[in-house]
Amino acid sequence: MFRTALRNVLAHKARLLMTVLAVMLGVAFVSGTLVFTSTISDAYQKSSQKGYGHVDVAVQPHHREGGEGNPGEAPKLSQGLLDQVSKVPGAAFATGSVNGFAAIADKNGKLIGEGFSSSGANYYPGPGGKDARYPMKDGRAPHGAGEIALDAKTADRAGYKAGDTVRISVDGPVLTQKITGIFTTDDGSVSAGGSLALFDTPTAQKLYGKPGEFSQIDVKAAAGTSQTALKAGIDKVLPKDAESVTGKQLADDEAEIIARSMDGMRTSLLVFAGISLFVGIFIIANTFTMLVAQRTKELALMRAVGASRRQVTRSVLIEAFVVGAVAGVAGLVAGIGIGAGLRALINKTGSAIPDGPLVIAPSTVLVSMVVGIVVTMLAAWLPGRRAAKIPPVAAMNSVHAVATTKSLVVRNSIGGVLFALGAAVVLTASSSTMLGLGAAVVLIGVFVLTPLLSRPVIGAAAPVLRLFGMPGKLARQNAVRNPRRTAATASALMIGLTLITGLTVIAGSVQQAIDKMATQSLKADYVVSMASMTSLSPDVEKKLSAHPDVTATSPLRMSPSRVDGDFQNLTGVNGDSIGKLTKPEFTAGSFAGLSGDKAVVDDATARTHHWKPGSSFAVTFEDGKKGRLTVSGVYKGNDLMRGIMVDTKTLAPHASRLDDRQVMVKTKNGTSESVKDSLRKALGDNPAIQIQTKQDISDGISKLINVLLNMLYGLLAMAVIVAVLGVINTLAMSVFERQQEIGMLRAIGLDRKGIKRMVRLESLVISLFGGVMGIALGVFFGWAAGDLIKKGINTYELVLPWGRMGLFLLLAAVVGVLAALWPARRAAKLNMLSAIKAE
Known part of the structure; x- marks a missing residue:
């Protein structure tokens, strides 16, 4: 039977080619997905490990949950703590880090980097007056407010060199800086196409926080001191609002985050691979059904000379195994090509991936072969079983076995039940998972009913x-x-x-x-924001409100708080002008009189807290001070506007730093390219700022x-x-x-x-x-x-x-x-x- 099955495969090479191609495409999609995601995951993980090569223990701010402390960000780390940590036994030296967003313009005024990956940090001289994280390739480290150093990859892309001037933006206003040095770095975001600008520490602290404060302290262990031992020593001197993490733990955590992000991409791509394979099952089943039908007399003769039903079914499955194995191997080879091609394609789009080898894991090879063989054999099992059940005499008398009325009735009944069940799930689904499950059942039901339709x-x-x-x-x-x-x-x-x-x-x-x-x-003519979706400086609104064509402006200023004991962002707006710039549908009250302790809230928040106009609630502001706000209006929220709104003057005294998410602008003559250009020039032709109409x-x-x-x-x-x-x-x-x-x-x-x-x-x-x-x-x-x-x-x-x-x-x-x-x-x-x- 085995030899017979192989002979049949070789006898029908042309007819089985389409089946091999169908399975091969599905397998190629699966293996290509696995190769691609494994390759970029490995590249990012190795890049992140290099980035933590100079960190044995990191000290970070620790925000305590459960009502302790202020609602705002955790306190930054002080210079005093850095000095204290650097003196811990086993510490060679400590480096204070400050970082944030820094948009860099190329020589044509366009934004370099990937927006969110356009970052800025501080150059912190360690032993010998150098920062080991950023070796200088050319020039020197920055000193003073007008100087920066630029990473080598960004400098090469934009054609900058030491001594050039460059326009940058941290939170809106344009800064003209001199490039004093070009450095190399193992930073993963830079390797992936981002940009990095370095300031001296006092300048970075002024731009991203407060003088004398750091966002993280990196400690290098002395020779012979383990990361665990150093961490134990550092923990003894840390205040309650700081915590320590070993460099290995940081690298492992980042590797896990990268792996999780790749899981989402891998799952999405594999869903489409599964769809291709699912479609391929119809082709395989169809092919084997027709091949078996054409060989009905041959199979009947085999039954007549002694072959059992099981042997007939087995011969069909052996054919399917051979076809699936060939398709699996071909699909794996094609998938490796797809994985390499996807990486090259992403690099060409500007979203670079860190350098690294193409990763072909043993699991990828195994999955490809299993998928190819199992899918093919599953699809061929039913035609093989159906052929084995035909009586030899009936098979010899008729080449084509016609489906009986009973089998069609049974099929249509099953299809009707599946369709009705699936449609009921789709129509009553309360989640996307239920909807997807119901849709799959409907598709199967329609497929079963398709002969009837x-x-x-x-x-x-x-x-x-x-x-x-x-x-x-x-x-x-x-x-x-x-x-x-x-x-x-x-x-x-x-x-x-x-x-x-x-x-x-x-x-x-x-x-x-x-x-x-x-x-x-929106009634506003323009909405101004950072291209990276980071915060805008309040200076942006001041410049816009002073523009001769502008009649009204209002920021949307986010401030963390605690409302009735729960964390909640308050949105600060200009109470005098917000009504001219937005038109939410109010179910009660209005923007009128939005000042002092007044607030307007969206309907979902109002329902949650059982609020109505006149209701008051306790609030703990960002700086920890407590107060009460009174609801003056309830509006229908949406994705563009929701939450609790108060006047910016109410928030300003409590904010550690004034940052606007966006600024809404109303002009005399509405929207036009000339007005937009005029507003852009007023903001210094900043490539990091986007001015958008509705x-x-x-x-x-x-x-x-x-x-x-x-x-x-x-x-x-x-x-x-x-x-x-x-x-x-x-x-x-x-x-x-x-x-x-x-x-x-x-x-x-x-x-x-x-x-x-x-x-x-x-x-x-x-x-x-x-x-x-x-x-x-x-x-x-x-x-x-x-x-x-x-x-x-x-x-x-x-x-x-x-x-x-x-x-x-x-x-x-x-x-x-x-x-x-x-x-x-x-x-x-x-x-x-x-x-x-x-x-």
Whole structure:
């Protein structure tokens, strides 16, 4: 039986090629994902370990939970503590670190780095007057407020050298600095395409905190002292608002964070790989069903001469094992190429990954082989079992075993139950997990019901097909002749288009909801913020309010506090002008009189605390001082505006540092490019600051949604490619099965052009059937997801992208036409006499 199975594999090389390709694509996606995520995870982890090479113990501020201390940030570390730590037995020296955001402009005024990875820090001279973390490649360390040092990679990218001047921004205002030195660093963010500017310590403290304070103290152990022993000594001198961590623990923690972040990416990519494999299962099952059907007489003869049912099933599974093993190996090799290609692609986009080797873990090899073999054998098991159950005499009398009425009734009943169950879960889902589970059950139910649905849906195309004469009529009959095969072929395309349509419907609806939210919430002409989403200096609002075209401004200033014992951010706004810049829907009260101890709150917060206008509540401000605020208004919150708002004058006395999240601006003549340019010039043409209109905000979110959508389209394209292979495979094997029929058609007058048209129309009908089903299901899932999305975006409404849905249907038609090219050509080239004699 083993030799027979191998012979059958070798005898049907061309027919099994499509199956190998389908499995190979899915396996390549899986192995490529594992190689890519393992490679970048390893690169980042090694980079982070290098970054902690100069740290044996780190002292950090410790914010105590549970009501102790002030609601604001944990206290910074003092110079006195640094001096004390450096004298602990076993400490060689201690370095004080200060860091924050620093946007650096290139010579054309554009922002260098990756925004969030554009950072600044201090140069802290240690033994010998040098900072071991940042060896100088050229020039010297910075001294004084007008000097910086720049990392070598950023300097190379921007063409800077020691002695040049550069424009930078920390929190809004532009600073012109002289580059005194170029340094090298093992900092992981720099290796990954970010930038790093170094100031001398007093300047960094002034920019990022307070004079004499540090955000972290790094201690280097003396020779012979372990990290654990040094930590124990340091713990004895630490105050209650500071804690120590070993360098090894820091590296391990960062490695764990990197691993977790990679897990999310890996899971997302593997989901799409799973979809491709799921689609591939239909093709494999279809292929083996047809191969077994073609060999029914052969298998019956084997049964007649003594082979058992188990042996027949086993021979089919052995064929599947060989096919799966070949596909697994090919998929692994292709996946390694995909992993390397993804890394190169990301590097080309500017989001550089730290240097490191391509990582091919043993688990990647094992998973690739297991996936290839197991998926193929699972898909082939049912056709093999079905073939083994056919009685030998019946099999010898009929080449094709027709499904019994009972089996179709059972199948339709199971499909109906699954569809109803899945739809009930989708319609009542309270989480995305439940929605996804219900959608999967619905898809399986529809797949089981597809043979039942194929006849009426394809039958609806009969009037159109009649226009093509006899080839059209034959194409319709061929499409519904074997409903199970048509269902399996169409279902592969249906799954891909269901996901693509559903995502498009949700994305379009979310985009409109955000547009509506921005229109409803904002009256401001412009919103000014840092490109990195870090805090703005209050000087930005002062400069804007002094501009001759500006009629009103208000910051959004966040301040941590404790409200009725719970941590809660207060939002500071200009009470006199906020009503001119925003228009939230108030359910009670208004912005009028927002000053002193008055506050307006969003409806969700009001419901949580059972507040209404006139209610008062206790508040502990950032500096620990206590007070009471009175609710003067309740408004409907959304993603652009929510929380507790008070006047900035109420917050200012309690804030350790005044930072604005953004500034809203109203101008005399509304929005225009000339006004925007004028505002930009007033802020020093700062590349780190973005000035956006409501349309800009909407376009930015739309661009992000489209980027994500295009990425998802690219990932789902794999499933569509697999579906195309399925249509080709089905048609090719259908042509082989119908050789006699095609020969007879040729003999009675149907020319080669008519044969080609018949096969193409059959392919087109099957593909459009899958497309219609996929688009209908996608719209259903998009509509069902609306209830979940409305909980976070109350302006969400279903939007049907008719243009894109028409494009998807056209895509299904193109798939059908392209998939039929080779089978149609093969059918037309059949010799009619040889075909008539074929068995």
